Amino acid sequence: MRFSKGNLILILVFVGGIIMPTAILSFLGFRNIQNEMFLAQKNFDENQAAFQKDIEDAINKEQEKIYQETKAASLFLYEQPRSLLEFGNAASFKDVAGIEAIFLYNNESLVYPDISSKHFYNTHDFSAIVASPLEQRLFDAEQDTSHSESLLPRLMKSSSLFETRNEQVLNILGIVRLCYRNKDYNEALKWLKVLESHPHLQGYLHADLTRSVNLLHFEILVKQKKHAEAEDYSLSVLNQFLQSESIEDIPSAKFFFETAFSQILSFEDLSQEKRESFWNLRANFNRQLGYMEILSKYRKNFEELLDNDFTTKEGILYRNDNGITLFKMGYPLLSGNQIVIAKIDEEAYRTRLLEKVKNISQRWKNVPFSIVDERDSILAGSIPDSSSVLSQSRLSEAFAWEFSLYEKDISEIRQESRQRMYLMYGLLLFSLITVIFGSFFMFRFIVQERRLLAMKANFLSSVSHELKTPLTSIKMFAEMMARGRVAKVEKVQEYSGLIGKEATRLENLIGAILNYTRMEHGTGAFKWEKLDFSVCARKVFDAVEDIGVEKGLEFHTRFEPGAYVMGDYTALYSLAQNLIENAIKYTNAPGEITISVYTEEDRAVFSVTDTGVGIDSSEQKNIFNDFYRVGDEMTRSTKGSGLGLAIVKRVAETHKATISLSSKLGKGSTFTVRFKKVD
Numbered sequence: 001m002r003f004s005k006g007n008l009i010l011i012l013v014f015v016g017g018i019i020m021p022t023a024i025l026s027f028l029g030f031r032n033i034q035n036e037m038f039l040a041q042k043n044f045d046e047n048q049a050a051f052q053k054d055i056e057d058a059i060n061k062e063q064e065k066i067y068q069e070t071k072a073a074s075l076f077l078y079e080q081p082r083s084l085l086e087f088g089n090a091a092s093f094k095d096v097a098g099i100e101a102i103f104l105y106n107n108e109s110l111v112y113p114d115i116s117s118k119h120f121y122n123t124h125d126f127s128a129i130v131a132s133p134l135e136q137r138l139f140d141a142e143q144d145t146s147h148s149e150s151l152l153p154r155l156m157k158s159s160s161l162f163e164t165r166n167e168q169v170l171n172i173l174g175i176v177r178l179c180y181r182n183k184d185y186n187e188a189l190k191w192l193k194v195l196e197s198h199p200h201l202q203g204y205l206h207a208d209l210t211r212s213v214n215l216l217h218f219e220i221l222v223k224q225k226k227h228a229e230a231e232d233y234s235l236s237v238l239n240q241f242l243q244s245e246s247i248e249d250i251p252s253a254k255f256f257f258e259t260a261f262s263q264i265l266s267f268e269d270l271s272q273e274k275r276e277s278f279w280n281l282r283a284n285f286n287r288q289l290g291y292m293e294i295l296s297k298y299r300k301n302f303e304e305l306l307d308n309d310f311t312t313k314e315g316i317l318y319r320n321d322n323g324i325t326l327f328k329m330g331y332p333l334l335s336g337n338q339i340v341i342a343k344i345d346e347e348a349y350r351t352r353l354l355e356k357v358k359n360i361s362q363r364w365k366n367v368p369f370s371i372v373d374e375r376d377s378i379l380a381g382s383i384p385d386s387s388s389v390l391s392q393s394r395l396s397e398a399f400a401w402e403f404s405l406y407e408k409d410i411s412e413i414r415q416e417s418r419q420r421m422y423l424m425y426g427l428l429l430f431s432l433i434t435v436i437f438g439s440f441f442m443f444r445f446i447v448q449e450r451r452l453l454a455m456k457a458n459f460l461s462s463v464s465h466e467l468k469t470p471l472t473s474i475k476m477f478a479e480m481m482a483r484g485r486v487a488k489v490e491k492v493q494e495y496s497g498l499i500g501k502e503a504t505r506l507e508n509l510i511g512a513i514l515n516y517t518r519m520e521h522g523t524g525a526f527k528w529e530k531l532d533f534s535v536c537a538r539k540v541f542d543a544v545e546d547i548g549v550e551k552g553l554e555f556h557t558r559f560e561p562g563a564y565v566m567g568d569y570t571a572l573y574s575l576a577q578n579l580i581e582n583a584i585k586y587t588n589a590p591g592e593i594t595i596s597v598y599t600e601e602d603r604a605v606f607s608v609t610d611t612g613v614g615i616d617s618s619e620q621k622n623i624f625n626d627f628y629r630v631g632d633e634m635t636r637s638t639k640g641s642g643l644g645l646a647i648v649k650r651v652a653e654t655h656k657a658t659i660s661l662s663s664k665l666g667k668g669s670t671f672t673v674r675f676k677k678v679d
């Protein structure tokens, strides 16, 4: 193939602009990959240091954040209600994720929680209050005769005060329960009041008896639908609770108040205003009660922390024992003499810190590490089987977490870089293949386009030549006769015959061109009908037989009737005509041509076999292209337009028929067209 200037430029652009850069990039990429292993090893050491720093920074930062949040939350504690009258007000309170309770002190005394400043947490004398002498209290009760009922002395008369008091109380409670069960609420209330107005009677029994009595009283009032009275009663119990000398049994108090306030909140006749107050009361009071519970349970831990001077410069001191973790916060984190002690909610605190660790370890996927807590359970990462520990450090001040980094298995590094290498090789190979294939197909497309253009040009010139040759002959003979130069009648007849022959040739040629353009414009002009292909093929044969016989060819035909197909007669005629004429054209005498039409299952088959020049296998796929003519001697010496088989192909396509060709150079060819048969 010869390259034109335009083609050459195109190839240069292709090679210079796409293939060369891709090749250079691939080469650089390959070289880069070679360094990958070395880099991977080097990177790993750097990564490990960076990872360790990231983890430590993140934990410290998160802890610092918790301190700041705790500090901010502690400011709200000054605003919390302290007296009964204030409990009904809404108070803003701030929770800190990871912190269960915050206790605020100023100048060593408790600011929050402080329900009753009278009794609560006066450091060392707390135990003295709890152990106040029983006898003293009983004595006080004996003196207090203002509420005594006539029944009580009678009950107590029968036995001595110290031995049978339990029994008496139990008896009274028994009576109350009996009345309650019999729905004799007034009677039950009467007995309850006896018990309540003589608190010393309960002194012997478990502390939660007081609350049981309170609850029974409250529930009876609710049962009697005396809602206002029940509300007042719960408040009076609350008042009593706040005024009491010591708080002995917080859980039972909590149970009473929670039950009573919840019931009150469910009263339908409760006014909106009251509902809000009780709602706030319940929230404020319960919170403080909960805090006090912690305080009384871990009193020793709190005292020790308070006594301990700060050792860290940030003003933070941790204490972790008895299964609880506290931290104390003071100057310089807090100003003046303020002290905050926070109880850590271990689960939430741990989740908060581990969340950060998780985020970081996701970024550094291939650094082996582990975080293990005091109980040796693995919180994050994993402990590799074989590799040794590189470094170990403590994480988090709150918990004694051990953070370990491990040596990385060298084969693992190799494998990783190898995987990356394969990926890169794959990508490079893919892009190279894409570029090469792309270039190839584009090049082929351009060459085909150019060839087609050349063919069209060739066609035009050959067609005009073909048109001109018969025209010139016609013109010449016509002129000769017009000038009267031809005197003999035989000559006039001969010339007229020649004029007619040339005109027929011209007509055929124009017919082929018209046929072709008709095909090009689609099937719109077709007239579809059911027809017998045998009839059509025979008509063609009859028209061309003489030409073949004249050339010295022998014909064999088989026109089996009933080969019905759906089609356009003119189109099918030209299909048959082109195939039969080609067989005649490309077969030299002596030769044979076999034309057959027959049916085969659901197909109608038309085949033309010749013993002619045959078609080279490399040319077989081209001959159906528009204007294509094989470039051999035989074709060159044979007149044609290169449109015949293009027409055959189009007609077959529009009729949904298949064409097959078997041919051997020098031996002959068989063209077979298979149509769908109709009944």
Ligand code: ADP
Residues within 6 Å of the ligand: 578, 582, 583, 586, 610, 612, 613, 614, 615, 623, 624, 628, 629, 630, 631, 635, 639, 640, 641, 642, 643, 644, 645, 646, 669
């Ligand atoms: P043409 O007008 O040149 O005959 P066609 O499209 O009919 O155009 O055929 C294309 C080419 O296929 C021909 O130029 C010829 O070389 C080849 N050809 C077609 N039919 C035959 C055949 N029966 N035997 C050998 N060659 C053939």
